Amino acid sequence: MKLTIRVKLLLVILIANTALVLAIYVANKLAFEKSFSQYVENTSRVELQEIVVLVSQTYEKHGNLNWVYKNSPDWENIVRQFYGAQQLPPRNERYERRPPPRPRFEDQQHRPPRQRPRPGPRGERKRLLLKDAQGNLVMGNKQNSKDSLWFPVYENEHLENAQHDKVIAYLGVEASGLIRNEFDQLFAQQQQRQFILIAVIALLVTVIIAIPFSKYLVTPIIQLRRNAKLLAQGNFEAHTEISSKDELGLLARDMNRLADTLAQNQTARQQWIADISHELRTPIAVIRAELEGMIDGVINSDPEQLQSLHEEIQRLTRLVDDLHQLSLSDRGSLSYNMAKHNLHDILSRTFAKCSHQLELSHFQVHLQCDTGLTIDCDEQRLGQLFDNLLQNTIRYTDSSQAQPGTIDVSVNHTGAITTIYWQDSAPTVPEDQIDKLFDRLYRVDKHRNRASGGSGLGLAICQSIAEAHNGNISAHLSDLGGLAIMIELRR
Numbered sequence: 001m002k003l004t005i006r007v008k009l010l011l012v013i014l015i016a017n018t019a020l021v022l023a024i025y026v027a028n029k030l031a032f033e034k035s036f037s038q039y040v041e042n043t044s045r046v047e048l049q050e051i052v053v054l055v056s057q058t059y060e061k062h063g064n065l066n067w068v069y070k071n072s073p074d075w076e077n078i079v080r081q082f083y084g085a086q087q088l089p090p091r092n093e094r095y096e097r098r099p100p101p102r103p104r105f106e107d108q109q110h111r112p113p114r115q116r117p118r119p120g121p122r123g124e125r126k127r128l129l130l131k132d133a134q135g136n137l138v139m140g141n142k143q144n145s146k147d148s149l150w151f152p153v154y155e156n157e158h159l160e161n162a163q164h165d166k167v168i169a170y171l172g173v174e175a176s177g178l179i180r181n182e183f184d185q186l187f188a189q190q191q192q193r194q195f196i197l198i199a200v201i202a203l204l205v206t207v208i209i210a211i212p213f214s215k216y217l218v219t220p221i222i223q224l225r226r227n228a229k230l231l232a233q234g235n236f237e238a239h240t241e242i243s244s245k246d247e248l249g250l251l252a253r254d255m256n257r258l259a260d261t262l263a264q265n266q267t268a269r270q271q272w273i274a275d276i277s278h279e280l281r282t283p284i285a286v287i288r289a290e291l292e293g294m295i296d297g298v299i300n301s302d303p304e305q306l307q308s309l310h311e312e313i314q315r316l317t318r319l320v321d322d323l324h325q326l327s328l329s330d331r332g333s334l335s336y337n338m339a340k341h342n343l344h345d346i347l348s349r350t351f352a353k354c355s356h357q358l359e360l361s362h363f364q365v366h367l368q369c370d371t372g373l374t375i376d377c378d379e380q381r382l383g384q385l386f387d388n389l390l391q392n393t394i395r396y397t398d399s400s401q402a403q404p405g406t407i408d409v410s411v412n413h414t415g416a417i418t419t420i421y422w423q424d425s426a427p428t429v430p431e432d433q434i435d436k437l438f439d440r441l442y443r444v445d446k447h448r449n450r451a452s453g454g455s456g457l458g459l460a461i462c463q464s465i466a467e468a469h470n471g472n473i474s475a476h477l478s479d480l481g482g483l484a485i486m487i488e489l490r491r
Helices: 005-062 073-083 091-096 182-232 247-296 303-331 343-353 355-360 379-396 431-436 458-468
Strands: 128-132 137-139 149-154 167-173 339-342 363-368 374-377 405-414 417-425 471-477 481-490
Touching: 005 073, 005 149, 005 167, 005 182, 073 128, 182 247, 247 303, 303 458, 339 343, 339 379, 343 355, 343 363, 343 374, 343 379, 343 405, 355 363, 374 379, 379 405, 379 417, 379 458, 379 481, 431 471, 458 471, 458 481
Parallel strands: 363 405
Antiparallel strands: 128 137, 128 167, 149 167, 339 374, 405 417, 417 481, 471 481
16 A cells, blocks of 8 residues: 555654653653652641651650550550540440340251441551651551551650651551542542543544645645656646745745756757757858859869868868867766976967967967966867967957957966966957857857857867866956956866
C-alpha cells in the first residue's frame, strides 16, 4: 500500500498527539498519587499531633519505653485517644459485662448456624505502631510496618517551647501511605475516568483539525507536482502561484525561476540554430552561385573568381573551427597546458604578428606591462584570446592616416590577481548592449563598421579561455571613446 504525504502527515500528527496524551496521563497519574500521598501524610500528621504529645508525656513519666507492651494501660490510653473513644471501661468491668453464655443444644443437628460478624474494610481502622530511637519495632506487626507512615517523637514534645534535638521514638500509622479507603479509591477512579474522557476528546479534536490541516499543507505540493509535469512536457510558461514564505514557497519560486531559465535556454537554442544556419547559408550560397555561374559560362574561371571562392571557403572554415572550439569548451574537452610564462612577451608577440596589418590600418599601440611579470597560463590559448581582441579592434575601430586609431593595453598585478585592461578608440557600443557582446553570434551591425565582419564568436571564445584560467572577462565603455575589455586572471 502506497501512503501519500497527506496520510503520512496525518499519521505523524496522530502519533505525536497520542504520545503527548499518554505522557500527560502518566505524569498526571504520578503527580496525583504523589499529591494524594502528601495529602494523606499531612492529614495523618495533624491527627497524630496530640498522640505524639501524649507519647512524649508518658515517656517523660517512665523515662523509657518499657511501658509499651500489650494490654498496657498507658498504651491503651494512647490507642483510645487515637480512636477518639471518650472512656474505655476498666479491664475487670469488661469481663463483668460479658453477654450470658449461649444455650447448649443436645441435638447438634438443630443447632442454628453460627453467625460471625464480617470484618469491616481494613482501611476503616488504622493501627498504631511504635519504634524506639534506634528503629527497632516495639509495638505492631513487622509486615505492616513497611507500608506505614512514621513520625518522629522528640523529647519534651509536650512542652510549649520544645527543642527538637533528641528523638525518643517513632510513631507510625499502618497503611497511611496507601489509598485503601473506598471513598479515596472512588475519587481516584473518577479522576482516571475523567482524564481518559478528556484524552479521547482531545484525540478526536486532533483528528478533526488534522484532516483539513494536512490538506492545507499538501495542496502546494500537489501544485508543484502538477507544475513539474508541465515542465517535463515542455510547457515552460507554467508557473506555481504560492505566496507563502516558508520552504514550499521558496521551492515554488525556485521552480518558477527554473521555468523562466528553461524558456530562455530554449529561446537561445532556437536563436542559436537560426544564427548558425544563417552563418553557414551565406558563404555556401555565395560559393554555390559562383560555381553555378562558372558551370553555365556566365562567370569566367579566372584567378580573381577562384580567389573569391577561396576567401568564402576560408570564412566558412573559420566559422566551423570556432564552433568546434566552443563545443569542446562547453564539454570541458578543451585541453590547457598551464605553466609559468612571461605576460609581456605574449602581448608583444601578439602585436608583432599583426604589425604589418596595424601599420596599414594606421593604428597606434600603447603597451604598459612589467617586462618581468610571469603568470600561470596556457601560452597558446592566452595568445589566442589577445589575437581575437586585436582582430575585433582592427575590424570595428575607425582608423585613417588623418585620424589614426588607438589601442591601449595596461597590465596591473596586485597580489594574486592580474588585471589586463584593453581599450580602443571610437566608435563605441551602446551601453544597453554591452552585456550581450559575449553572446554567441551577437553583432552590433548598426553601430560598428563591418567592412570585413567576423563570425560573431570571437568574444565568446575569449570568455571561455578567461574562465578556464580561473578568471573573468567584462566589457565597459572606454575613456578613448571606444570599447574597453577588462580581464582578471587569478592564481
